[in-house]
Amino acid sequence: MSGLAHKVLVVDDEPQIRRLLRNTLERAGYQVAPAENGREALRLLHIEKPDAVLLDLGLPDRDGLELIPLIRQRSDAALLVVSAREAIAEKVSALDLGADDYVTKPFDTDELLARLRTGLRRRVQASAESQTVRAWDVDIDLLNRIVRKGGEEVHLTPKEYAFLAELARHPGRVLTHKQLLNAVWGPVFEQNVEYARIVVRNLRQKLEDDPASPRLIVNELGIGYRLKGAEA
Amino acid sequence: MSQAADSETGRALADAPRPARAGAPAGAWGRPLGYAVSAALVALVTALGVAAASFGSLTNLALLYLVPVMAAATLYGLRTGLFAGLLSSLAYNFFFLPPLHSFTIRDPENLLTILVLLGVALVTSQLAARVRQQADLAELSAGRNAALAGFARGLAGLSSEAEVGGALSAEAARLLGVDAVLLLEAGGRLQPCAASAPAHALGALEVAAADWAFDQSEPAGRGADRLAASEWLFQPLIAGGRPLGVLGIARPDGGDPLRADQGALLAGLIDQAALSLGRIRLAAKLANVARLEERDRLRAALLSSVSHDLRTPLTTILAAAGQLKAARGAGIDPALADGLLAEAERLDRFVANLLGMARVEAGALRLNSETVDLTDAAAAAVHDLRNRLDGHRLRIDLEADLPLVRADPQLLHHILINLLDNAGKYADPAGAIAISGAHEAGGLALAIVDEGPGLPAGREADLFETFTRLEGSDRKGGTGLGLAIVKGFAEAMGLHVSAANRADGRGAVFTLHFPEALLVRAPAEAAS
Numbered sequence: 001m002s003g004l005a006h007k008v009l010v011v012d013d014e015p016q017i018r019r020l021l022r023n024t025l026e027r028a029g030y031q032v033a034p035a036e037n038g039r040e041a042l043r044l045l046h047i048e049k050p051d052a053v054l055l056d057l058g059l060p061d062r063d064g065l066e067l068i069p070l071i072r073q074r075s076d077a078a079l080l081v082v083s084a085r086e087a088i089a090e091k092v093s094a095l096d097l098g099a100d101d102y103v104t105k106p107f108d109t110d111e112l113l114a115r116l117r118t119g120l121r122r123r124v125q126a127s128a129e130s131q132t133v134r135a136w137d138v139d140i141d142l143l144n145r146i147v148r149k150g151g152e153e154v155h156l157t158p159k160e161y162a163f164l165a166e167l168a169r170h171p172g173r174v175l176t177h178k179q180l181l182n183a184v185w186g187p188v189f190e191q192n193v194e195y196a197r198i199v200v201r202n203l204r205q206k207l208e209d210d211p212a213s214p215r216l217i218v219n220e221l222g223i224g225y226r227l228k229g230a231e232a
Numbered sequence: 233m234s235q236a237a238d239s240e241t242g243r244a245l246a247d248a249p250r251p252a253r254a255g256a257p258a259g260a261w262g263r264p265l266g267y268a269v270s271a272a273l274v275a276l277v278t279a280l281g282v283a284a285a286s287f288g289s290l291t292n293l294a295l296l297y298l299v300p301v302m303a304a305a306t307l308y309g310l311r312t313g314l315f316a317g318l319l320s321s322l323a324y325n326f327f328f329l330p331p332l333h334s335f336t337i338r339d340p341e342n343l344l345t346i347l348v349l350l351g352v353a354l355v356t357s358q359l360a361a362r363v364r365q366q367a368d369l370a371e372l373s374a375g376r377n378a379a380l381a382g383f384a385r386g387l388a389g390l391s392s393e394a395e396v397g398g399a400l401s402a403e404a405a406r407l408l409g410v411d412a413v414l415l416l417e418a419g420g421r422l423q424p425c426a427a428s429a430p431a432h433a434l435g436a437l438e439v440a441a442a443d444w445a446f447d448q449s450e451p452a453g454r455g456a457d458r459l460a461a462s463e464w465l466f467q468p469l470i471a472g473g474r475p476l477g478v479l480g481i482a483r484p485d486g487g488d489p490l491r492a493d494q495g496a497l498l499a500g501l502i503d504q505a506a507l508s509l510g511r512i513r514l515a516a517k518l519a520n521v522a523r524l525e526e527r528d529r530l531r532a533a534l535l536s537s538v539s540h541d542l543r544t545p546l547t548t549i550l551a552a553a554g555q556l557k558a559a560r561g562a563g564i565d566p567a568l569a570d571g572l573l574a575e576a577e578r579l580d581r582f583v584a585n586l587l588g589m590a591r592v593e594a595g596a597l598r599l600n601s602e603t604v605d606l607t608d609a610a611a612a613a614v615h616d617l618r619n620r621l622d623g624h625r626l627r628i629d630l631e632a633d634l635p636l637v638r639a640d641p642q643l644l645h646h647i648l649i650n651l652l653d654n655a656g657k658y659a660d661p662a663g664a665i666a667i668s669g670a671h672e673a674g675g676l677a678l679a680i681v682d683e684g685p686g687l688p689a690g691r692e693a694d695l696f697e698t699f700t701r702l703e704g705s706d707r708k709g710g711t712g713l714g715l716a717i718v719k720g721f722a723e724a725m726g727l728h729v730s731a732a733n734r735a736d737g738r739g740a741v742f743t744l745h746f747p748e749a750l751l752v753r754a755p756a757e758a759a760s
Binding site for chain 1 (some may be wrong): 539540543544545546547548550551552554555558580584600602603604605607608609610611612614628629630632636641642645752755758759760
């Protein structure tokens with residue numbers, strides 16, 4: 001697939017990290033264009049036209065968060081931010097500014113590649129949104145608003161369905177609490193995280209094999225939710 | 233009151249506004265000089281009158297006597313004035329009223345003249361006395377203001393409490409003619425700060441009066457309403473509504489410490505000194521805040537630099553180790569790759585703990601609390617430690633109707649990671665580790681239960697000690713840091729941690745207790 005290899009722009013000021021990411025990504029079959037600062041990143045964005053950008057938020061020349069809208073204006077590349085584990089607020093801001101997902105330093109290679117695949121798939125699906133999403137043994141029919149588990153239809157309340165459908169429209173991708181609350185309850189409720197918790201708890205009771213160890217609707221601490229099992 | 237003492241410069245100011253004055257008890261009869269002058273004036277007027285009479289007319293001669301009467305009343309007060317009036321009427325009667333050279337009064341009209349002279353003396357002296365009183369008052373307050381202004385000027389240049397204390401006690405002693413001692417509050421009790429004369433030992437009664445004055449912000453001791461048996465009078469120094477200390481004064485000769493006319497001056501001195509002390513304390517506090525801020529800034533800089541400089545190589549090592557392990561290519565010993573990854577992860581957890589401990593110690597934990605489902609918290613912790621706990625049977629056992637809790641998800645995550653890591657370290661290698669959540673009296677309990685030797689018998693309490701002391705634990709290779717952070721983070725969130733052995737003795741239980749206040753009963757209608 002060398003001719004069709006996706007190109008990834010890696011923006012990080014640490015040479016070791018750039019080298020590491022280059023190795024990891026090339027081994028997984030991607031082409032890599034490295035940039036060490038924001039200016040270089042914007043220049044390469046123009047020249048290389050990457051399919052995805054891995055953006056470290058701690059850059060020497062400018063705040064990584066500022067770059068997100070600039071990259072979004074210039075490209076429809078999948079945008080993943082790289083940030084320290086503790087920087088929850090930073091990740092939420094990045095996602096709300098338009099980043100597709102995030103990767104936490106130190107990296108888990110599998111997770112990094114999975115997020116990258118999900119981000120790249122979004123680009124393909126953006127035009128033709130799929131009508132049915134299958135995650136594990138759960139089918140979410142977005143056209144007919146029907147949810148089945150193991151082939152059996154499951155009854156959901158309108159809010160439960162709306163929440164699940166919002167996640168299903170972006171399978172594998174993290175949605176912030178704010179994005180979900182806004183989409184399901186409206187902007188007035190975008191701070192009411194407990195609403196999301198209640199709905200997710202109900203959804204897990206109805207859809208998870210073991211509601212205590214969820215694998216379908218997974219929480220990202222302090223950030224939001226992700227629908228898993230649909231990536232493959 | 234001795235005249236000698238009044239001549240001392242020290243007392244001059246306070247005593248100056250107290251000249252002999254008509255009506256005042258000390259100078260009721262006026263000064264002898266006044267009588268002499270009055271008598272001389274009357275004699276002069278009489279001589280003039282006699283001279284004038286030799287030329288003929290003497291009808292209104294009585295008017296002449298108004299001059300000595302008014303002069304005496306104005307200059308020397310009521311009694312001297314009355315004396316001049318009496319003397320004038322006698323002289324007038326004797327020298328000018330028929331029968332001449334006798335005190336006999338024939339004409340009742342002349343009796344009226346005498347009464348008028350006495351009346352003029354009365355009225356004039358009253359008027360003069362009032363004017364003089366006002367002048368005295370003005371002089372008194374001018375003197376007091378000058379003294380206070382001088383004192384305030386002196387205080388402005390001082391920069392330590394001891395200097396201000398010294399200035400206040402010295403000035404009070406000088407202006408009021410008393411012994412003065414200043415006690416300032418330090419470390420919860422009054423401590424001597426300055427004294428006008430060395431070695432004032434205060435008796436138990438004096439100490440009690442000083443404490444009362446400080447506690448109640450009211451004067452106490454001799455001359456005050458409270459504890460009047462104390463030889464010393466204590467006045468509180470108050471700045472910004474808070475007492476700073478007390479000033480004690482006493483007369484060396486055992487008299488009343490504070491005379492009635494000195495109260496305002498002393499109050500002025502004390503106010504000035506209290507203001508000055510308040511200013512110095514505020515300046516010290518500001519300097520301290522600046523120092524703390526500087527320290528916090530350095531600490532934050534160090535933390536972020538440690539975080540960055542250690543994390544960057546760790547990130548590379550972790551990722552490389554992960555890839556080695558995944559590759560399992562020719563020439564790579566899988567055990568080596570596993571070991572590399574496990575140790576790198578351990579180092580990463582250790583760095584995270586160091587940073588966490590630094591934050592706890594700095595008191596720099598900022599809570600970002602939100603509503604958390606413990607299911608998510610448990611799942612995330614298990615996910616992050618999946619490599620570490622490989623081989624253990626993991627069980628998540630949460631009651632289905634467990635309420636949501638209010639917590640900082642990140643701190644809670646860190647706590648659970650450390651507790652699970654701890655369980656992984658001490659439980660039997662293949663033993664089960666369970667995360668269980670259940671209602672308990674007063675809230676809910678989230679427990680990490682392991683299967684293994686458990687805690688050393690009777691050492692559960694010691695373990696709590698190592699929570700705080702950070703001293704090396706004798707359990708395998710632990711630093712105690714992990715549990716110290718568990719305690720620090722938990723307490724920051726309002727949780728209580730406890731450690732115990734399982735009831736059946738086959739393992740340890742670490743429990744996080746969420747009080748009722750942290751439970752969230754979300755509205756069920758949100759989901760419909």
